[in-house]
Amino acid sequence: MSRxxxxxxxxxxxxxxxxxxxxTLTGGLTFVAPVAAAxxxxxxFLLRPSVTSFSTETCSTTGLCPSAVLSAYGLGPLLVNSxxxxxxxxxxxxxxxxxxxxxxxxxxxxxxxxxxxIHLTVYQPQGTPCSNPTGWGVETALDVEWAHVIAPGAxxxxxEAASASTSNLYGAWNYSLANSLGxxxxxxxxxxxxxxxxAQKLLTSATKAHVTILASAGDxxxxxxxxxxxxxxxxxxxxxxxxGGTTLNVVNASGGYKxxxxxxxxxxxxxxxxxxxxxxxxxxxxxSYAELAKPDVAAVADPTTGVWVYNAAAGGWFVxxxxxxxxxxxxxxxxxxxxxxxxxxxxxxxxVDSYLYLNVYGVNGKLASYTKTFHDVTSGSNGWSAGTxxxxxxxxxxxxxxxxxxxxxxxxxx
Numbered sequence: 001m002s003r004x005x006x007x008x009x010x011x012x013x014x015x016x017x018x019x020x021x022x023x024t025l026t027g028g029l030t031f032v033a034p035v036a037a038a039x040x041x042x043x044x045f046l047l048r049p050s051v052t053s054f055s056t057e058t059c060s061t062t063g064l065c066p067s068a069v070l071s072a073y074g075l076g077p078l079l080v081n082s083x084x085x086x087x088x089x090x091x092x093x094x095x096x097x098x099x100x101x102x103x104x105x106x107x108x109x110x111x112x113x114x115x116x117x118i119h120l121t122v123y124q125p126q127g128t129p130c131s132n133p134t135g136w137g138v139e140t141a142l143d144v145e146w147a148h149v150i151a152p153g154a155x156x157x158x159x160e161a162a163s164a165s166t167s168n169l170y171g172a173w174n175y176s177l178a179n180s181l182g183x184x185x186x187x188x189x190x191x192x193x194x195x196x197x198x199a200q201k202l203l204t205s206a207t208k209a210h211v212t213i214l215a216s217a218g219d220x221x222x223x224x225x226x227x228x229x230x231x232x233x234x235x236x237x238x239x240x241x242x243x244g245g246t247t248l249n250v251v252n253a254s255g256g257y258k259x260x261x262x263x264x265x266x267x268x269x270x271x272x273x274x275x276x277x278x279x280x281x282x283x284x285x286x287x288s289y290a291e292l293a294k295p296d297v298a299a300v301a302d303p304t305t306g307v308w309v310y311n312a313a314a315g316g317w318f319v320x321x322x323x324x325x326x327x328x329x330x331x332x333x334x335x336x337x338x339x340x341x342x343x344x345x346x347x348x349x350x351x352v353d354s355y356l357y358l359n360v361y362g363v364n365g366k367l368a369s370y371t372k373t374f375h376d377v378t379s380g381s382n383g384w385s386a387g388t389x390x391x392x393x394x395x396x397x398x399x400x401x402x403x404x405x406x407x408x409x410x411x412x413x414x
Contacts, residue, residue: 044095044139044164044189044324053315057112057308059253063319064307066113066149069300069329071255072248074401078336079152083343084405086151086335092182093143093328094172096189097129097136098122098160101312102144109145109310118148119155125175126162133313136164141311142320143188143328150332153339157181164189166196170234173202177209183338183348186331187215188324190267192230194274195237203239203351210350214241214331216323217295218267222383222392225289231271235294238277239351241334242294243326244268244394245301246377262380262393263302266323268295269384269392279354284364285390296353298377298394299326333399340409355414360407361396365389370396373404 059065070076078084099105106118130136140158147156159176161168169189176185185206206213215235223229223236235242245266249258274292286293300307303321310317338348349355361370365388370376377386377394384392399405408414 044136054317057317059308061250061253062304062306064248064250064300064305065253066115068250068253068255069149069248069307072250072257073299073399074257074403075150077402078405082153084336084340086154086332086339088153088342089151089335089339090155090157090182091147091151091331091335092157092159092176092185093147094159094161094169094176094185094187094189095136095140095143096161096164096169097132097140098124098158099133099137099140099311099313100131102140102158105141105310105312106145106148108312109141110148112310113149115148116152118144120144120158121155122158122160123175123181124160124162126168126171129160129162130164133311138309138311138314138318138320139188139324142309142324143186145309146307146325147186147328147332150329151335154332154335166191170198170202173199173213177202177205177211180209183211184331184334185211185213186328187213187234188327190216190218190232190235193233194231194271195233199234199237203237207239207351210348212241212331212334212349212352213239214243214327214334216267216327217242217244219245219265219322220267221265223267223269223294224272224291225270227269227383229267229269231269231274231294232267235267236271236274236292238274238292239353241330241353242268242296242395243323243330244295244298244382245323245326246298246394246398247302247380248300248305257375260375260377260398262377262382262386262391264380264382266295266298266301266382266393268382268395269293279357282363283357283361283390285357293390293392295395296356297330297396297398299329299398301326333401333405337405337408340405344409346412349408349414352408352414355411356396359411359414360404361390369407373400373407374398375400
């Protein structure tokens with residue numbers, strides 16, 4: 001098979017690789033790398049805030065409020081319509097430990113950002129969960145608050161696993177599927193190792209039920225083929241929509257899309273011992289290694305263009321980054337799409353990767369629909385350099401909100 005020079009695997013730029021250690025943002029807020037997880041446990045992909053916090057949020061180009069993100073990604077036309085804003089849909093969010101004050105945290109967030117009241121249900125199917133307020137607690141607040149931003153009409157089902165063990169987190173998937181809690185299952189967590197059999201079995205069930213499972217691609221940079229990281233489950237599972245991260249530059253504090261670049265911490269690359277799926281080989285995105293390539297898509301994640309989150313137990317308002325931000329954004333966005341599809345009497349999207357690669361992107365990204373519906377991120381690096389078309393830092397890129405939603409909502413076979 002011939003390979004287009006713009007679609008082949010981009011060689012690693014090791015000098016551009018960032019091993020996340022400490023990042024100081026405007027205002028003195030410092031974020032540090034995630035604490036290593038205990039054996040058998042998985043960690044949330046989020047840059048954990050220190051004890052420093054803000055008394056109020058101050059919208060800026062380096063601390064993005066909901067209005068700026070909605071503007072940048074062109075979501076306004078969707079969210080003003082109850083058939084396009086997640087109404088009638090449900091999103092399942094899986095976190096360990098949870099946030100004991102999630103109801104009041106999200107109410108504070110909603111009031112500050114003039115958002116409608118959230119439809120939130122919390123589940124603890126494995127009993128009283130662990131407590132980790134400055135780690136998983138902030139992660140939980142982030143996931144719920146930003147899923148609500150992007151899909152304000154959707155029901156949000158928060159499933160709090162009893163601990164950050166593989167069995168409990170995948171057990172939460174099983175609980176969501178068994179109880180039909182959402183057409184999207186969002187996972188801002190992960191750990192090393194290839195996709196386990198338990199996840200593969202659950203993904204088979206999800207595909208049959210038209211449920212999309214999404215996962216953050218990680219916050220430590222490039223995977224595979226000489227890079228410093230192996231692939232990271234569950235993002236490295238074939239049917240999972242793996243979400244990478246970008247630096248989102250907006251025109252001003254009110255939003256307006258200016259540019260995007262690959263965030264240096266974004267996970268992504270190639271999954272060893274996992275065959276390249278047919279939809280990727282047909283789209284001609286990778287070279288002779290013929291391994292499963294990730295991420296599939298991307299959204300804002302760089303903490304220097306991070307988003308505001310409220311969590312009282314951790315100190316109040318924080319600007320948070322990481323692919324933990326990008327994953328619930330994409331999960332909620334697909335909920336918006338599915339509400340529009342439901343109005344068209346179509347089933348939910350489910351395992352949407354194949355459709356995105358073959359029917360939106362096309363061979364070498366040459367379909368006209370690609371540039372009309374995605375922001376192709378062509379600069380920056382996570383160790384693999386971004387470039388024209390799919391790349392191992394940002395996948396296909398970030399969504400152009402209304403345009404991609406219109407395409408997916410009106411495609412009966414998607």
